[in-house]
Amino acid sequence: xxxxxxxxxxxxxxxxxAFVPFVMLGDPDAETSLAIIRQLILSGADALELGIPYSDPxxxxxxxxxxxxxxxxxxxxxxxxxxxIKSIREEFPEVPIGLLLYSNLVLKRGVETFxxxxxxxxxxxxxxxDVPLREAESFIAVAEQNNIQQILIAPPNASDETLRTIGxxxxxxxxLLGRAGVTGAETxxxxxxxxxxxxxxxxxxxxxxxxxxxxxxxxxxSAIDAGAAGAISGSATVNLIAANLDDQTVMLxxxxxxxxxxxxxxxxx
Amino acid sequence: MNKLDTKFGEYxxxxxxxxxxxxxxxxxxxxxxxxxxxxxxxxxMALLKDYAGRPTAMTxxxxxxxNPKVKLYLKREDLLHGGAHKTNxxxxxxxxxxxxxxxxxxxxTGAGQHGVATxxxxxxxxLKARIYMGAKDVERQAPNVFRMRLMGAEVIPVxxxxxxxxxxxxxxxxxxxxxxxxxxxxxGTAAGPHPFPTIVxxxxxxxxxxxxxxxxxxxGRLPDAVVACVGGGSNAIGxxxxxxxxxxxxxxxxxxxxxxxxxxxxxxxxxxGSKGILHGAYSYIMQDSDGQIEESYSVSAGxxxxxxxxxxxxxxxxxxxxxxxxxDEEALNAFKLLARKxxxxxxxxxxxxxxxxLNMADEAEDExxxxxxxxxxxxxxxxxVINILGDDY
Numbered sequence: 001x002x003x004x005x006x007x008x009x010x011x012x013x014x015x016x017x018a019f020v021p022f023v024m025l026g027d028p029d030a031e032t033s034l035a036i037i038r039q040l041i042l043s044g045a046d047a048l049e050l051g052i053p054y055s056d057p058x059x060x061x062x063x064x065x066x067x068x069x070x071x072x073x074x075x076x077x078x079x080x081x082x083x084x085i086k087s088i089r090e091e092f093p094e095v096p097i098g099l100l101l102y103s104n105l106v107l108k109r110g111v112e113t114f115x116x117x118x119x120x121x122x123x124x125x126x127x128x129x130d131v132p133l134r135e136a137e138s139f140i141a142v143a144e145q146n147n148i149q150q151i152l153i154a155p156p157n158a159s160d161e162t163l164r165t166i167g168x169x170x171x172x173x174x175x176l177l178g179r180a181g182v183t184g185a186e187t188x189x190x191x192x193x194x195x196x197x198x199x200x201x202x203x204x205x206x207x208x209x210x211x212x213x214x215x216x217x218x219x220x221x222s223a224i225d226a227g228a229a230g231a232i233s234g235s236a237t238v239n240l241i242a243a244n245l246d247d248q249t250v251m252l253x254x255x256x257x258x259x260x261x262x263x264x265x266x267x268x269x
Numbered sequence: 270m271n272k273l274d275t276k277f278g279e280y281x282x283x284x285x286x287x288x289x290x291x292x293x294x295x296x297x298x299x300x301x302x303x304x305x306x307x308x309x310x311x312x313x314m315a316l317l318k319d320y321a322g323r324p325t326a327m328t329x330x331x332x333x334x335x336n337p338k339v340k341l342y343l344k345r346e347d348l349l350h351g352g353a354h355k356t357n358x359x360x361x362x363x364x365x366x367x368x369x370x371x372x373x374x375x376x377x378t379g380a381g382q383h384g385v386a387t388x389x390x391x392x393x394x395x396l397k398a399r400i401y402m403g404a405k406d407v408e409r410q411a412p413n414v415f416r417m418r419l420m421g422a423e424v425i426p427v428x429x430x431x432x433x434x435x436x437x438x439x440x441x442x443x444x445x446x447x448x449x450x451x452x453x454x455x456x457g458t459a460a461g462p463h464p465f466p467t468i469v470x471x472x473x474x475x476x477x478x479x480x481x482x483x484x485x486x487x488x489g490r491l492p493d494a495v496v497a498c499v500g501g502g503s504n505a506i507g508x509x510x511x512x513x514x515x516x517x518x519x520x521x522x523x524x525x526x527x528x529x530x531x532x533x534x535x536x537x538x539x540x541x542g543s544k545g546i547l548h549g550a551y552s553y554i555m556q557d558s559d560g561q562i563e564e565s566y567s568v569s570a571g572x573x574x575x576x577x578x579x580x581x582x583x584x585x586x587x588x589x590x591x592x593x594x595x596x597d598e599e600a601l602n603a604f605k606l607l608a609r610k611x612x613x614x615x616x617x618x619x620x621x622x623x624x625x626x627l628n629m630a631d632e633a634e635d636e637x638x639x640x641x642x643x644x645x646x647x648x649x650x651x652x653x654v655i656n657i658l659g660d661d662y
Contacts, residue, residue: 055561056435056547058442059286065429077559103284104546108560130546132287134271153287162287180288181447 018230026076061184089122167203353645381413383457458501462549473507616645
């Protein structure tokens with residue numbers, strides 16, 4: 001069974017939602033990044049969403065942009081990122097790992113090569129922030145050939161036509177956008193109307209994880225109460241890295257506490 | 270699904286976050302409706318004529334060309350209100366903004382010309398404008414920043430990245446992602462996601478249409494070549510559009526070679542030939558071996574952009590248009606020459622095209638008519654040029 005499906009089955013049996021933190025690979029450097037990701041898993045992250053640093057991240061607010069800049073200043077390349085994932089995968093064979101990145105990094109490596117390399121190091125899913133459904137066809141085809149699940153985004157303003165297509169093509173999970181705008185903890189998530197969640201169910205989309213503006217356990221709980229399969233938190237996680245760049249011990253302790261509190265909020269009932 | 274082709278061959282497309290797709294669809298629909306709406310067209314034409322000053326003149330250069338076989342005409346977009354061709358399409362998109370019931374306009378600007386054009390159109394039509402501008406450009410284009418603010422626009426300096434046009438575009442797209450309900454993103458060049466390259470071309474195509482009518486009247490035949498500078502490529506596509514189906518007319522785009530296309534300091538995306546996605550479109554872009562976007566460079570802020578509009582990429586590949594690159598130094602020489610010989614101070618952007626047109630004129634062996642799109646005037650560049658040239662002019 002694919003790792004996401006196994007995770008959702010396990011969580012379902014345990015009556016829990018998923019908590020998925022996002023961090024940028026190579027932020028603030030390759031070695032610390034590896035320690036950060038290990039910490040996230042040990043503290044209870046159900047899956048990981050990992051970014052590859054990019055020069056022009058149009059869907060990201062200042063926090064995630066800052067993470068990209070720190071990693072790029074350390075000359076982190078996509079190959080360095082794959083090496084970090086490989087280490088994580090060897091140590092943690094079960095945790096689902098998703099990549100979240102921008103299209104030009106995929107194109108430059110060659111779409112086929114990129115997906116092959118990602119699969120080879122143990123990546124489960126790929127979400128390309130600037131490839132909407134309308135441009136996704138060729139990427140989905142390559143993903144399927146390489147046992148990668150292409151993650152699709154369901155925005156709050158999606159038409160029924162879009163949701164129907166997501167239902168037909170999504171696998172792994174569906175990234176449910178909690179609000180308009182770019183990534184960032186500054187603007188809080190809006191918990192989607194049950195109407196939208198119902199539509200997602202109706203169109204049989206892959207389990208929706210709510211993201212954008214999630215930074216507190218209360219928001220995680222509300223997301224799951226509203227019917228989301230879990231929540232993704234990027235900027236709040238990255239903020240803890242940015243705030244503790246001079247002391248790795250304090251950074252990892254802060255991440256530990258954060259992930260534990262967010263994970264605790266996924267327990268239903 | 271889209272009603273218009275979103276691509277030019279393999280180029281173009283809509284590589285944006287899913288969130289922006291409804292806003293782009295709404296824009297495409299509004300544009301299509303407006304194209305068929307006589308009252309919209311009448312209002313657009315009236316603004317172009319009575320407010321902006323179209324048609325612009327076409328001037329035969331008197332002293333610039335020494336080769337007696339060559340006639341070099343200047344299409345005088347520098348005379349348009351606002352000082353550059355930019356005003357054309359901004360008026361069109363500002364009218365579209367109102368048509369979509371939106372009250373705010375987001376824009377990016379490099380040299381400041383698109384920002385100035387946006388500010389004037391928004392002042393005229395009662396729209397609220399906020400304009401993102403790279404912090405470095407805010408410094409080197411201070412008079413234009415003042416112009417924008419004077420006309421009521423908010424100018425927001427962007428410090429992220431290289432602090433130039435590409436970073437301003439990123440920031441404008443981020444703003445739009447949060448505010449598409451009430452704000453239109455008034456993109457300033459023939460690049461970006463569909464439908465922008467098509468809209469911007471259609472709202473600039475009168476440049477070529479007027480040129481064709483004017484040259485037929487003066488010369489009784491089509492020109493041998495039209496020449497225009499290419500950053501994102503809006504003035505060039507406006508000049509080319511009406512000539513694409515006239516195979517006898519060479520279409521020549523001039524990119525900024527900066528300090529030389531073999532250095533790292535240039536903005537010649539087509540001439541250096543690397544493909545990828547930037548700002549929503551697949552096209553020629555400047556990037557490193559991992560796909561990170563490289564910072565472009567040009568003496569001219571308006572050409573300082575590491576990508577090019579997708580239709581230019583297509584015209585280059587099919588061979589219908591030719592693209593060359595001109596260095597800072599050559600452009601500055603042309604800038605001085607036009608001032609000295611014809612009494613016209615051109616924009617540094619247009620000076621690139623002029624430099625190439627002058628080379629063509631020197632080398633021509635047959636009777637040749639060239640039309641240069643003089644896309645803007647050089648007042649905005651004076652501070653910058655004084656710093657470079659000092660007493661050397």
